[in-house]
Amino acid sequence: MSIVRMHKIAIIGLENDKEDIIEELMNIGVLHISDVSGKLQDENWTELVNIEENEEEIFQLALDIEKIKASLDYLKQYDKGKKALFAQKRTVDISKFNSIIENKDKIWEAVELINSMDENLNKLKQEKNKLENSINSLSPWKSLDIPVQLTGTKATSIFIGVIPASYDVNSLKEQLKSEVEESYIHIVSEDRDQIYIVAICHKSRADELLNVLKNHGFNKVVFKEMTGTVEQNIQNSKHEILKIEERITSLIKSIDDLCNMREDIEMLYDYLVVEKDRKETLGRLLNTEHTFIIEGWVPETEIDYFKESTGKWRWDCYIHISEPEEGEEYPILLENNKLVQPFEVVTEMYSLPHAGEIDPNAIMAPFFFMFFGMMVSDAGYGILLSLVSAIAIYKLKPKGMLEKLLKLLLLCGISTIIWGALFGGWFGDIVTQITGGKVEIKPIWFNPLEDPMKLLIWSLIFGGIHLYAAMGMKAYDAIKKGRIWDAIFDTGFWYIFLTGLALLLVGGKAGTIGKYMAIIGAILLILTQGRAEKNIIKKFTKGVGSLYNAVGFMSDVLSYSRLLALGLATGVIASVINTIGTLFGFNIIGVIVFIVAFFVGHIFNLLINALGAFVHTSRLQYVEFFGKFFEGGGKPYTPFKINTKYVNIIKNNKEKGERKS
Template sequence: MIEKMEKIYIYSLRSQSTDVMEELLKRGVVQPVQTEDMLPAESAALLQPGESLDLSREENLLDRLQESIAALKDFGKKKGMFSKRPIKTYEELMDDQVLMDTISTCGKIETITGKISELKKELRNAEFRKTSLLPWKSFDLEAGAMKTQTCETLLYILQEPRTIEDIRREAEEKEVSLYAQQIYAEKENQYIAVLLLKKDEKQVKETIGVLGAREFSPEGVEGTFSEALSGLQQQITDLKQSILEQEKQLEQMAEQKESLEMASDAVKVRIQCLSGHENFLHTGKVDVITGWIPTSQKDAVNKSMERYDCFCEYKEPEKDEDYPVLMKNSKLVEPFGAITEMYSLPNPHSIDTNWAIGLFFFIFFGMMLSDAGYGLVLLIGGLCGAKFLDVGDGAKRMMRMIGFCGISTIFWGALYGSWFGDVIPKIAETFLGKTVEIPMLIDPLNEPMTVLIMSCVFGVIHLFVGMGIKAYIMIKRGDKWGALFDVGFWYVFLIGLPLLLTPEPWGTVGKIMSIVGAVGLVLTQGRAKPTIIGKITSGVMSLYDVTGYFSDVLSYSRILALGLATGVVASVVNIMGTMAGGNIVGAILFIVIFVAGHLLNLGINALGAYVHSARLQYVEFFGKYYEGGGKKFDPLKIKTKYVNVTEEK
């Protein structure tokens, strides 16, 4: 059902407003709203706007803590898949002394990471320098001896397709004196040393520049290039050692990672608490905190506010006023709420139909996947994952839904005699030399029409339930005649049509129902039109909607298609697995193909069953009645990433 909501007004002394917000944060049942949106204009005009607090200090601290956590992520004990987040009380999480100690640790980590960053920068520069000098390693002239009083040596990098012969030819044509020698060559570049007279430097540079060669400067090189490379290699080794030493210091601090994570959550919670202040209006001494609260939580909030100097006032929403939507369902239905939320939350003035959505999604998913072995995997995997994996509430809900759908899959799979396809008969025949038959009530491969008819029958029931919900909503809103005209006559007409094809006396009953339904629709479906002709024309045209209903029913044939696909692929996997025979090699091959093939088939067809079951809800079912557009109830509550917060341990 959709929880009833009320407006809450909390009048608090300004000196206690932060404490009040903190209490609301712990309760997690109030959605704060901009105060002026909840008060009459004349009342809001008497109040002053709230102050937007400067949260830059907290946000900067949060960034620092996150960076420190990231710095330690590769060190210390790794968390396992089933490891649980630590449980802390609110007081433990928000302990100021612990936070201050952790900030000190954060500073130490920042110092170390700063050093590592500088060392890595130096290392990159040294490695880049080494790479640039490496091609000149065999050039044994010292850098300091490359210039004399009359001569000098220039170094060039020449790109293909140019070669050293082009330099010599260009120099000869321009009558420039030089001596060129290739030092090293690779795929695209040639490294060339050019000896020249100082007086010819300008001419030589112009001559070689025409060829697109780049001059290489040996600046910073002491001794020969080989000696410089040896020095760089030693520098690189020393830098790497220094980085390792700094990383060892980080490794020793890895045990502080949990404290940093807790501090990060504490700062995040503080930001959540303080950020709500800009929504307040105040008189100078009193803050007015406004929001939405489920009616069922009023007493709990009143009790928690008794310790503060504040007053709580509640008001019901106006007749047509929209309010946040919070759906409350049983443990069996609640997981299927995810299907509704992916589409759109219901209008707050509509009704919660998760019970119907969950029921039909449960049935259709099982019929589409329809393998008892796969159902067992989903049941065990889904429910165990929800119980043992430390994931968010949304993921847990999805896992529970998949687990429940596994039950339906087991039922339909057993009905069709499919346990990982026909793996049991195949194993018995191939490895035991025996013939085993699995009992089944329906064989989809040999009786596809039976499954198709069954799918369409479920489809008709699904559509009729949707129409019934529409009638209920209309009656609830006082439009009883509208429910009769827009739903009742369609029931009569649609039920009468197939009865026309049955033997007497049901054929006559169908004829009467069809006529009554058709006449009723013609006379009522155009009632909103202003003229008689418009009313009759719209009424007659409404009968064409019957094709839409038939089209909707045919959409449920996808249940047969997906069910057959699962079974056929599973059987093919089993055939491939037993092709090597019943020997040891065959057994090993069978295990590999069985696991890989069925996991792939399960993944693809479970996804298909999920998508198409949801589509039948969204298009066929919701199209009959659903009124979306609701906004999710989003209360101010503790949202943490690393720890779970509880009231008491």
């Protein structure tokens, strides 16, 4: 359990070698490069140094990367090739990688093609939509067998249009008969909203006809840019659609062909990302006219490797390695054993310790393990959780944060199995329910549903231990920094006082001992807690006032009642699910209901409770535990290295040992 010590590195080299040195540092991959922009404002430096302006170059790289990403996303939709559910990085030899990158013009062509296809396909789909819409709007006119552009003959006028379905067609016909005798009206079709009609009359009576029609809500329909009969037009559109569909399939087929290029495109992506990282680092270095300087940190564990690698350099440069100064902050790399490592993720989500602090993970881990299990406390759920995490770890082979998180869940699942067995929860009380009460898995310890008060007291005791551990951490930190008296006053005396109070609650003989312990503890605290004050009265009042912290301690302890509450919640909901599942008895319907209730119900319960347990266990660590001693604020150690997404690049067929990051 510790924070890895770092060595401070400064490299001064010649401008001409800069690109080469940066590339080599990237290959070595252990140097954390410090941000030196603050020095630009420093009076002593500002005259001498400047920063290379390469923002435009980086911006262009970022644009290119976006383009490739878009084309890859697009290919993913159409790639019919075998899709692994859990994708892994491919391993590629450096020489092969380089030869592919040399042909990057060809890859770029493919990328551009894919991106333009996206656009074309969209356009085609739009066109198809438009045609389909026009067919839809024409279909009511299908039986109209005169050319649509026709507005009249030598002696007649023709009106094509619609009237709303709410108007009566018969009254229209009758009115026309009486008022405009020289007319004919034909109903082409009707639907729920409208009646589609054609009206013909002698030219001289056109105005009157229109008047009557308008009184019945007539609206003229104009067939824009259309000639010939409706039937012809529909046929034409259908023909067009067929053609477009053909083009779409041929486009998709050509995308399929391009899927073969995917691996190459992915490599180009990785290449450009690495290139961008390098340029960004170049832009952060301080330069004089002919030299440059890099400052950074290398972990103690990697320093020999770093020295050995840089020792082979053929460039003229000066490398200075020194220990950090007292109290100097450096990037944080945590080193814990394999069991504790997964728990680092909990601390990382809160804040990394700073360089002068102790790494809390080793002490935090067992409590996290225990509390999570208590909150879920069902062996069946624990088995599921561990199994799923184990499969995910095996299949995904994740790195970094995800790896830790999955391993954490695996461990927490084991803890859940233990607590579930202690409390007798196996998917709630499923065995009892199925067998109708004949068989019962007895809890190893006791069933919290039958005696919640007992578990409440135990929860508070566990909480007390957790808080004592936090205070112990504070003392340990003080001792490490040589303030032994602080450790005794601020932790030792509190131990005496609080333990006394706790024993008082137990009562009996222990209560009497507790009384004296509490009194002695209180006196000691009153005498010492005001030691920072100069005035004797202030010393005393501050000492007395500090006793009030006991209230804070009590409320902290009570916060652990959530261990009971969340544990009960899982158990009760699980047994409710089982009750619903067995409601219909043992027949076909009953079994089906049972299976559905079992899967849906228990998976839901597991998810919501695992989330709750994770959140609240974290909270107990963050607020109650870390709050007592932890400062945090450390910056993570992020070595400058080749950071690829799709491929691992290896040298000379021999894989370089995985370096910790």
